[in-house]
Amino acid sequence: MEPVLAAAANVFALDHIVFLIGGVCIGVVLGAIPGLSATMAIALVIPFTLAMDPVPALLMMMGAYKGGIFGGSIAAILIKAPGTSAAAATVEDGHALARRGQGLKALKVSLFASVIGDTFSDIVLILTAAQLARVALQFGPVEYAALTVFALTIVGSASGKSLIKGLVAAVAGLSLALVGLDPTTGMPRLAFGEINLYGGVPLLALLIGILTIAELLRQIEARRAVSIAHLPPPKQPSDSRITREDAGLMVRPVVGGSILGTIIGIIPGLGPTLGAFLGYDAAWRMARRPEKFGKGSVEGIAGAESGNNAVSGANLIPLLGLGIPGDIEAAILIGAFLIQGLTPGPFIFQEAPEVVYGLYIGLIVANMVLLCFGLVAIRGFTLLAGIRTGLLFPTVFVLAIVGTYSFQQSLYDVGLTFAFGIIGYLMVKVEIPRTTFLIGFILAPLLEDNFRRALQISRGDYSIFFSSWLGNAFWIAAIASAIWIGWQRRKRAAQMETIDRQDTTR
Amino acid sequence: MISFSRRTLEVATAIAVGTIPVVLYTTVFDREIPRSVPGDIDARVYPDALIYIWFGLTVAHILEALFADRTQRITIRSDAFAHAGKMFLIIGGGFLLLVFVGYIFAGFFYIVAFAYILNERSRMVWLVAAIVPVAVYLFLEATLEVRLPTVLDLWR
Numbered sequence: 001m002e003p004v005l006a007a008a009a010n011v012f013a014l015d016h017i018v019f020l021i022g023g024v025c026i027g028v029v030l031g032a033i034p035g036l037s038a039t040m041a042i043a044l045v046i047p048f049t050l051a052m053d054p055v056p057a058l059l060m061m062m063g064a065y066k067g068g069i070f071g072g073s074i075a076a077i078l079i080k081a082p083g084t085s086a087a088a089a090t091v092e093d094g095h096a097l098a099r100r101g102q103g104l105k106a107l108k109v110s111l112f113a114s115v116i117g118d119t120f121s122d123i124v125l126i127l128t129a130a131q132l133a134r135v136a137l138q139f140g141p142v143e144y145a146a147l148t149v150f151a152l153t154i155v156g157s158a159s160g161k162s163l164i165k166g167l168v169a170a171v172a173g174l175s176l177a178l179v180g181l182d183p184t185t186g187m188p189r190l191a192f193g194e195i196n197l198y199g200g201v202p203l204l205a206l207l208i209g210i211l212t213i214a215e216l217l218r219q220i221e222a223r224r225a226v227s228i229a230h231l232p233p234p235k236q237p238s239d240s241r242i243t244r245e246d247a248g249l250m251v252r253p254v255v256g257g258s259i260l261g262t263i264i265g266i267i268p269g270l271g272p273t274l275g276a277f278l279g280y281d282a283a284w285r286m287a288r289r290p291e292k293f294g295k296g297s298v299e300g301i302a303g304a305e306s307g308n309n310a311v312s313g314a315n316l317i318p319l320l321g322l323g324i325p326g327d328i329e330a331a332i333l334i335g336a337f338l339i340q341g342l343t344p345g346p347f348i349f350q351e352a353p354e355v356v357y358g359l360y361i362g363l364i365v366a367n368m369v370l371l372c373f374g375l376v377a378i379r380g381f382t383l384l385a386g387i388r389t390g391l392l393f394p395t396v397f398v399l400a401i402v403g404t405y406s407f408q409q410s411l412y413d414v415g416l417t418f419a420f421g422i423i424g425y426l427m428v429k430v431e432i433p434r435t436t437f438l439i440g441f442i443l444a445p446l447l448e449d450n451f452r453r454a455l456q457i458s459r460g461d462y463s464i465f466f467s468s469w470l471g472n473a474f475w476i477a478a479i480a481s482a483i484w485i486g487w488q489r490r491k492r493a494a495q496m497e498t499i500d501r502q503d504t505t506r
Numbered sequence: 507m508i509s510f511s512r513r514t515l516e517v518a519t520a521i522a523v524g525t526i527p528v529v530l531y532t533t534v535f536d537r538e539i540p541r542s543v544p545g546d547i548d549a550r551v552y553p554d555a556l557i558y559i560w561f562g563l564t565v566a567h568i569l570e571a572l573f574a575d576r577t578q579r580i581t582i583r584s585d586a587f588a589h590a591g592k593m594f595l596i597i598g599g600g601f602l603l604l605v606f607v608g609y610i611f612a613g614f615f616y617i618v619a620f621a622y623i624l625n626e627r628s629r630m631v632w633l634v635a636a637i638v639p640v641a642v643y644l645f646l647e648a649t650l651e652v653r654l655p656t657v658l659d660l661w662r
Contacts, residue, residue, distance in 0.1 A: 051650045164567045168523060171560045175530070178553055185549060187540035217593055220623055221586075390626025391634050394617040401604070401616070402642050406652045411605055418597050430519040448552050455547045 007055070007357035011365060016056040019049075020362065023063025024369050030064075031071020032381060033392060034079070038068025040215060042332045043207050044396070046339065047403030054340040055358035061336050062359070063366045065329050066118060069272060069309055070370060073110040074381045077301075078103055086272035086311075089280040089304035096296035101232040104240040107381060109298050110305045111374040112242065113254050115367050117279075117306030120258040121265055121313030122363040125320070129356075132321030133346035141453035142465055146474035148447040151268045151324045153478040156436045157485035166436050167482075169427075173440025174447065176201055183448065196412045203335045205404050205413045206441060209420025210427075210434050211328075212400045216393055217425045242298075250302040253283030257306030264307075265314025271327040272311040279307015313363060319344050320356065323446060328435040331442050339407075509581045516571030524564030527557045592623060609654040613639025 010016065023045060030041040041064040049057035072087035077094030090110060097106040139147070152174075156166030180200030182189040191197040234240045242250075257279030264275040283303025284293050293300050315326035316333075323345025325331035337344045342352055349356055404417040427434050458464035466472055535553060542549040596619045604612035617635035646652040653659070 048650065162570065164563055164570050168560070168563045168567060171556055171563060172523070172526070175527070175553075175556050175560065178556070182540050182549055184546050185540045185543055189540060189549075190534065190538045192538065220593060220620055221589060388626065388630075390621050390624035391630055393624060394620035395634060395638050397620060398613045398616050398639060399642065401612075402609075402646065402654065405609075405654060406646060406650060409652060411655065414604065415601060418601055421597070422594065430515070432519075432523070451552055451555075452547060455551065460547055460551075 003353045004357050004361075007354050008361055010053075010055045010354065010358050011059065011361045013056075016059055017365075017369075019052070019056045019060040020063045020366055021369055021373065023060035024067040024366060024373055027064035027067025027069075028071040028074070028370075028373065028377075028381075029067075030396075031068035032074040033071075033389065034075045036219075036392075036396065037215070038065055038072065039328050039332065040212050040396075041065070041068040041071075042329060042336075043211050044399055044403055046204060046207070046332070046336050047406040049336070050339065050407060054337075054342055054352070054355045055362070057340055058333075058336065058355070058359055059362040059366065061333060062363055063369065065312060065333070066309070066363075066366050066370055067373075069118075069312055070111065070114045070305075070374065072308075073114070073301075073305055074107065077106045077110065078382060086276045086308040087304075088273065089276040089308070090301055092294045093292075093297045093300035093304075096294070097298075097301075099232070100239075100296060101234045102239045102296070103382070104234065104378060105238075105242060105246070105298075106296075106301055107378050108242050108375075109246065109250060109301045111371065111378070113250065113257065113302040113305035114309040115371045115374075116254050117258040117261055117308070117310035118313055118370075119364065119367045120306075121262040121310040122360070122367065123313075124262050125313045125316050125363070126360050129317050129320040130349055132317060133349050136322050136346040139470070140468070141450040141457065142468050142471040143474065144450040145447060145454055145465065146471040146478070147322065147324065148443050148450070150474040150478040150481070151318075152436070152440060152443060152447075154268050154270075154481045154485070155327075155439050156433075157482045161431055161489075163482060163486045163489065165432050169432050169434070169436040170440035172432075173437040173442075174444045176206075176437075177441050177444030177448075183445075184452065196410065201441075202408065202410075202413050202416065203338065203442070204407045205416040206420050207332055207335055207438065208400050208404050209417040210424035210438060211332075213397070213417060213421025214424025214428060214434065216397050216400070217421060218428055219389070220393055246298045249288060249298050252286050252288075253279070253299045253303035254306045256282040256286060257303040257308075258310045261307040261310025262314040265311035265326055266317050268318055268324055268326045270311075272308040275311040276304045276308035279310075280304040282307070316359075316363075320348065320359075321346065325439055325442065328438060331435075331439045334442050507581060507583050509579055512578045512580055513571060513574075515580060516574070517568060520564060520567035520571050524561075524567065527560040527564065531557045531561075589623075596620065596623070604655070606660065608656040608658075608660055610639045610643060610656055613642070 026045060027038060027041045030036040030044070031038050042061050045061050045064045049060050052060070069086060073090045073094065076087040076090040077098050080091055080095040094106045094110065097103065152170045153167070156170040157163050177200065179190045179197055181187065181198060188198050260278045260282055261272070261275035264270045264278060280300055280303045283299045284290055287293065287297070287299045289297065289299065311327070312329070315330040318324045318326050319330045319334060323334070323343065325334050334344055342348060342355060401414055401417070404413050405411070407413060424434050427437065454464050455462070466475070531554075535550065535557075539550055539553055596616070600612050600616045600619070603615050614635045617638060618631060621631040621635075643654050643656075646654060
């Protein structure tokens with residue numbers, strides 16, 4: 001009980017709450033702007049948390065994460081341009097309501113559904129992560145190596161348009177992590193005599209380069225303009241609030257979306273976009289007014305938003321229980337943990353329980369902060385979504401440079417960030433998934449360490465990797481998931497082709 | 507304007523990405539991977555395993571690119587290259603400013619140059635470019651004790 005009380009005192013310290021609120025605000029602002037995202041919000045916040053203790057630093061990042069995912073729905077509803085891909089399911093119904101003068105109602109539905117879905121998944125996290133960690137403590141190097149390969153396979157298969165490109169990205173990420181010191185000899189490896197690389201490729205430079213700089217270059221290239229001028233004002237008071245009838249309609253989709261989003265979040269690689277679409281689909285299946293879907297359905301928004309936000313808490317279950325990130329945001333959080341000197345995984349519950357409990361309490365508090373901030377600032381969101389990107393993107397670019405420099409106060413890191421930014425931009429152009437590349441890089445030490453330990457135990461005999469039933473189960477799961485996802489992908493492509501042909505015939 | 511098939515792009519990508527493990531394996535690994543400690547497993551085992559997997563995936567990538575049904579054509583306007591070139595030049599030029607003249611000038615340059623590319627022509631650009639880098643500099647020095655390099659530091 002003592003660590004819980006200490007963690008609560010830590011979370012509720014005034015300055016820590018201020019950091020949490022700051023994180024939520026930054027997340028909502030960046031998430032609301034088309035082209036920027038929750039991922040970018042966390043990556044940008046990390047450098048400013050370096051001087052903080054772990055708990056406030058993680059609180060700020062979690063606030064940015066949650067705020068960013070909700071923020072994506074603001075642009076989706078107001079300007080029909082989802083701020084994040086996870087908000088794509090909200091676009092049709094949200095914007096249809098906004099065009100009828102019910103934009104505020106749509107935003108409120110989104111806010112409540114987001115907070116409820118998120119809180120549900122946080123509760124599941126609190127109840128299950130420690131149990132999963134207890135199981136993971138029984139894992140040996142073989143099981144861990146197999147589990148890492150399973151996670152990489154599923155992330156590689158699920159992200160991007162091609163299974164093979166996803167796997168290439170994962171292996172490229174693993175290979176980049178070879179740079180640094182050899183873990184057994186302690187001698188420099190692939191550092192090319194460059195002393196700045198002896199500690200490995202700096203994670204923050206890689207994250208900010210591949211995610212933020214590359215994305216900004218893409219957005220600057222697209223030069224898109226947004227407009228919200230055509231939205232009509234509300235005609236009656238009920239257009240701006242959730243009525244009793246709306247609340248009744250929201251119950252079933254929110255419950256369904258929360259459960260589905262949580263399940264999706266636990267499985268590595270699937271991410272909030274799938275959570276949103278499955279939540280939307282579930283809402284349509286159990287809808288009381290299915291005829292309104294696509295034309296401004298409260299049920300549709302509630303299902304999609306609860307599904308997409310429920311992924312965020314559940315993503316932390318494999319992160320805290322196994323040390324495996326569920327998606328890119330969780331991968332960045334792993335980086336943040338590492339920068340703070342903590343290694344996420346089963347041992348964190350023994351080594352830093354006060355941080356884990358602080359995170360648990362902070363997650364729930366962050367949801368409450370998001371709800372309060374959302375309700376207070378909801379009218380201002382209209383301004384956010386219409387912000388001038390011509391001023392904002394260059395400013396974010398400068399903040400990204402500052403963030404990279406702040407970590408080690410090194411211009412070398414800034415140069416690396418630009419190099420990774422250009423690599424990330426090219427990866428987007430040739431459709432090689434950046435997410436998988438980064439997750440490969442982040443999981444590399446876990447894989448290499450366990451791979452070597454297993455071979456040391458067996459004195460170089462590779463059959464050890466198939467000597468445990470749990471390890472074999474992970475190998476089979478890795479192959480089965482790749483085949484299943486590949487098959488689903490092919491099926492979807494065939495369906496799209498049929499639809500295209502029908503459209504052409506018409 | 508350049509036009510090519512999707513298949514050509516995919517094959518070129520597969521070859522370009524597949525060249526990396528070939529170069530690493532044939533010319534870099536021998537020099538850059540330290541010898542293992544006696545009694546320990548070979549330090550090359552894990553890097554080699556990754557490279558073999560990468561080789562295999564490259565072959566699969568090329569085969570997929572050659573045999574997948576990708577007849578659609580991709581057309582890139584020549585001004586797209588010019589635009590990308592401009593962005594890279596701005597990044598490079600700004601980095602040189604950062605290294606030789608300091609952060610505040612580089613920040614100013616990045617904001618003005620990228621705003622120009624984004625067709626933002628208002629006076630606000632100059633205001634933001636003048637205020638933001640200085641504000642961030644002061645904020646970092648006051649709160650995180652991070653001192654961004656200025657012209658005074660670099661030429662001291």
